[in-house]
Amino acid sequence: MTNMTNYEATMRVYDVLDKM
Secondary structure, three states: OHHHHHHHHHHHHHHHHHHO
16 A cells, blocks of 8 residues: 555656656
8 A cells, every 4th residue: 555655646746847
């Protein structure tokens, strides 16, 4: 479960970085 949360968080961070 921890891995899943980390993966989601990373995806969100990448999305924000891409938007920037």
